[in-house]
Amino acid sequence: MSALLDVQGLSKRYRRGDKEFAALDGVSFSIASGETLALVGPSGSGKSTVARILLRLVEPDGGGARFDGEDLLALRGAALRAIRPKLQMVFQDPLAAFNPRAAVARLIDDPLRIHGIAGRAARPGAIAALLERVGLAPELAGRRVHEISGGQRQRVAIARAIATRPRLIVLDEAVAALDVLVRGDILRLLMELQAEEGIAYLFISHDLGAVRAIAHRIAIMDGGRVVEQGEARAVIAAPASAIGRALVAATPELPKFRETAS
Amino acid sequence: MSALLELRGLGVRYSGAATAALEGVDLALAAGERLAVIGESGSGKSTLARAIAGLLPRTARLHGTITWPGLDHPARNGRDIGFVFQDPGSSLDPVMALGDQVAEVAHANLDMGWRAARRLAVELLDRVKLPEPAALARAYAHQLSGGQKQRVAIAAAIVARPKLLIADEATSALDTIVQAEIVALIRALVTEDGMALIFVSHDIGLAANLADRIAVFRHGRMVEQATTAALVARPRTDYSRALLVAHLGLEA
Structure with a gap:
């Protein structure tokens, strides 16, 4: 099976004062259609730099990425705009990512209009259908972003992302700021959408519990390199890298108490 | 075990709010006990922590009683209570040397001169396992990582040897590995000093590994x-x- 996204040898150096350091140093991985790859690692390991390069917000110093048969990093102008709908993003904090005073309908209308997904007359119906698709009442369309809860906002962000029928969504710490019960609901919603529409996810997180729930495979990053990758449950059960072992050891487990404990 | 703190019918309503942030809380904490306060956004867990530490805004209305049977004087934040906030980036002063921020708490609460307070601050920075504490005392917050800043905030919270340490989501802005290190530090410090702990968190797994x-x-x-x-x-x-x-x- 050919990969939907194939990343080879990405590197990126930043200057801090007169010192240079490698944010990414030869990062390679691939994601198949309908697959979830988790990119896991401590703060500063380079996870978000990978996301920014794939979204073409940052130019890498070296390496390449093929997405859906195209040389993603070489695309310019109209060709880049043409591929944008296939590659979407959901951030940690939708309140920071969106204009807080915008109405929910406007946020979902934008991609439909900009990418010509639905004509003017069809858009209100398409917005309502997308809201229902992510488990929100269509009446929410008239509310402003700052008036709805964090979980509802993240559902709106997902509705906006799936509006363009993407092949891949980059989820950058997308459940990290949510309450625990809401986090479970959003993970379930993401898995449902994937099962029904075959969307692939790049799930960027430092939360191995959430990763174990959603990801098929894991790539563990440390210091700008992928130090280990493999099937999610196998890596979590027996991490080979030092940082993988540290992440597993640091993930809190509910203590086991006998039923007779009081 | 003797009670350090007792809450009876505690309620808090913020000015202009339609509903109470906290209502009818009866809770006691023994000296040296580790209590986790768990809840989601809007549960009132941070309001509870702030009410106990006397950190509510003046306009908030408080009902019920907070008493300190374990103290012979009214509890004061800084001396009897150490408080660690979620975001050390905003709880530390960006333009004050880190050692001075810890020393200031000792100077204000322990009737200690500046010279002695600064010496104590370096000891505390060492106790929270920061590298090269003497040099770090002269550094500023922006030079540190998130986890290191939280260690400084913890040093400032415990320098006056409080009877109670309150950690309000103190590890939730940190990545998993740093979070585990900070939890281990808090566990060690409360054990060594016999401090009571109120650990406010949304993470029941984390809390269950720390609290009695x-x-x-x-x-x-x-x-x-x-x-x-x-x-x-x-x-x-x-x-x-x-x-x-x-x-x-x-x-x-």
């Missing part, structure tokens, strides 16, 4: 409190059970 007792809050009310073992093995409310089920661990 867990109080679960929802919509401003305490829905359940029990020893950690009882709450984890036999939760009495559906809400506590839902929180336990929602915990995503690594075991099948």
